[in-house]
Amino acid sequence: MNTNEGFVSVEVRDNIAIVTLERPSKLNALTPEMIEQLGQAALDLDKRTDVRAVVLTASGERAFCVGADIRVWAGLEALDMWRRWVRDGHRAFDLWATLRQPVVAAINGHAFGGGLELLATADIRVSEATATFALPEAGIATCPGWSGSQRLVKLLGPGQVKLMALTGRRLDATAAQRAGLVQDICEPGKALEHALEVATEIARLAPVSVQLTKQLIDAGTGVNLGAVLEGMAGALAATTQDAKEGLASFSEKRPPDYQGF
Numbered sequence: 001m002n003t004n005e006g007f008v009s010v011e012v013r014d015n016i017a018i019v020t021l022e023r024p025s026k027l028n029a030l031t032p033e034m035i036e037q038l039g040q041a042a043l044d045l046d047k048r049t050d051v052r053a054v055v056l057t058a059s060g061e062r063a064f065c066v067g068a069d070i071r072v073w074a075g076l077e078a079l080d081m082w083r084r085w086v087r088d089g090h091r092a093f094d095l096w097a098t099l100r101q102p103v104v105a106a107i108n109g110h111a112f113g114g115g116l117e118l119l120a121t122a123d124i125r126v127s128e129a130t131a132t133f134a135l136p137e138a139g140i141a142t143c144p145g146w147s148g149s150q151r152l153v154k155l156l157g158p159g160q161v162k163l164m165a166l167t168g169r170r171l172d173a174t175a176a177q178r179a180g181l182v183q184d185i186c187e188p189g190k191a192l193e194h195a196l197e198v199a200t201e202i203a204r205l206a207p208v209s210v211q212l213t214k215q216l217i218d219a220g221t222g223v224n225l226g227a228v229l230e231g232m233a234g235a236l237a238a239t240t241q242d243a244k245e246g247l248a249s250f251s252e253k254r255p256p257d258y259q260g261f
Contacts, residue, residue, distance in 0.1 A: 005022060005023045005024070005025055005026070006022070006023050006026075006031055006033065006034065007022050007023075007033070007034065007037060008020065008021060008022065008034055008037035008038050008041055009022050010041050010044070010045075012048075012050070012051060014200075014203070015050060015051060015052040015053070015203045016051070016052065016053050016054070016055060016196065016199045016200065016203055017045055017048075017051045017053075017054045017055070017101075018054075018055045018057065018192075018196075019038075019041050019045075019054060019055070019056050019057070020057050020058060020059055021034065021057070021058035021059065021064070021065055022058075022059050023059070024058070024059040024060025024061075024062070024063075025060075026069065027060070027062060027063035027065070027066040027109075027110070028058045028059065028060065028063055028064065028065040028066065028115070029065070029066050029067060029068065029069040029070075030065060030067065030068050030069060030089075030114055030115075030118075031069050031072055032072065032084065032085070032088065035088050035089055035092050036088070036092070038092045038093075038095075038096065038118075039088075039091055039092030039095050042092070042095035042096050042099050043095060045099060045101065046095075046099055046100050046101075051101055052101060052202065052203040052207045052210070053101055053102050053103075053104065053199035053200075053202040053203045054099065054101050054102070054103045054104070054199070055103075055104050055105075055106055055192065055195045055196060055199050056096075056103055056104070056105045056106065056118075056122055057105070057106035057107075057108060057191065057192050057195065058108055058109070060108070060109065061108065061109060061188075061189070062109045062110065063108075063109040063110040063111070063112075063115070064105075064107045064108055064109050064110065064111045064115055064119070064131065065111060065112075065114065065115025065118060066110060066111075066112045066113065066115055067112050067113025067114035067115050067116075067117075067136075068085070068089075068113060068114045068145070068146075070140065072085075085145065086145045086146070089114065089145060089146040090146060090147060093117065093118060093121050093146050093147055093151075094121075096118070096121035096122075097120075097121040097151065097223065098218075098223070098224050098227075100211050100214075100215075101207075101210075101211060101214075102123045102124065102199075102202050102210060102211075102214050103121065103122040103123050103124075104122065104123065104124045104125075104126060104195045104198050104199045104202070105119050105122035105124070105125040105126065105195070106126055106191040106192045106194070106195035106196075107119065107125060107126065107127040107128060107131045107182070107191055108128055108131070108189075108191045108192065109128065109130070109131055110131060110132050110133075110134075111131065111132075111133050111134075112133070112134045112135070112136055113134070113135060113136055113137055113144070113148070114145070114146050116133050116134065116135060116148065116152070117144065117145075117146040117147055117148045117151070117152060118146070119133075119181070120147065120148075120151045120152045120155050121151065123214060124183050124184075124198060125181060125182050125183055125184075126182070126183065126184045126185075126186060126191055126194045126195045126198060127173045127176065127177075127182040127184070127185055127186070127191065128173065128185070128186055128187065128188045128189070128190065128191045129173050129174075129185050129186070129187060129188060130173070130188050131172075131173050131176075132170045132171065132172055132173070133164075133170065133171045133176050133181060134164060134168060134169070134170040134171070135148055135152075135161070135164045135165040135168070136168045137165070138165060138166065138168060139168045144165060148161070148165065149161070149165075154221060154222075154223075155180065155181065156179050156180060156181060160179050173185050184198070212232070215228045215231075215232075216228070240261060241259060241261050242256075242258045242259065242260065242261065245257060245258060245259070246258075
């Protein structure tokens with residue numbers, strides 16, 4: 001593995017991809033390069049048929065991710081903040097939120113700001129007992145920028161997100177579990193191991209059924225609804241004899257003879 005910090009690594013083990021934020025000395029604060037790599041990793045994984053589940057985690061023992069690197073975005077002009085920082089982050093996070101395979105987040109430490117927003121894209125979240133969660137943006141005179149006011153609200157409800165964002169208050173792992181952010185809590189140092197156990201359970205099941213079920217559940221909350229409906233309708237139509245007849249009649253330049261099955 002590359003020993004230079006500030007990148008996102010991808011490793012595949014037995015049908016499970018492990019995607020890791022690799023910047024522990026900076027508490028895995030996200031740079032533009034890391035945002036780009038996160039988006040590319042999601043695009044690449046979505047195309048792979050050998051990957052049945054994905055674990056999203058981070059290096060180090062202190063933090064999963066403390067959000068955006070302040071030193072980077074603080075120097076941006078207002079329009080660049082909109083053009084690059086916010087929009088690029090949304091694009092990358094949206095790719096994670098709509099990834100075909102289930103995503104299990106292994107939370108090895110604190111998740112603040114953009115780190116918490118990244119966790120909101122996962123399907124299942126496993127947290128070490130010592131982790132804390134916060135939206136501290138108002139304390140440094142900015143606002144949540146990567147769907148903390150949108151995706152996180154759908155996950156936790158407006159009241160809980162307002163309490164966190166308007167006060168800067170931190171949630172510990174137990175409170176995060178009560179709020180519905182965290183599904184499982186484990187001992188310190190065990191997040192990746194526990195997440196891999198969950199991912200292994202997922203990977204043992206029929207992968208297409210798992211992926212369709214994920215999409216159905218997400219569509220029920222309004223996520224990617226149009227793509228889910230059209231994708232499933234198109235797939236169903238493609239299995240019919242009429243679909244074969246339609247292709248045959250087109251290639252043979254004759255009128256189709258549809259039978260309705």
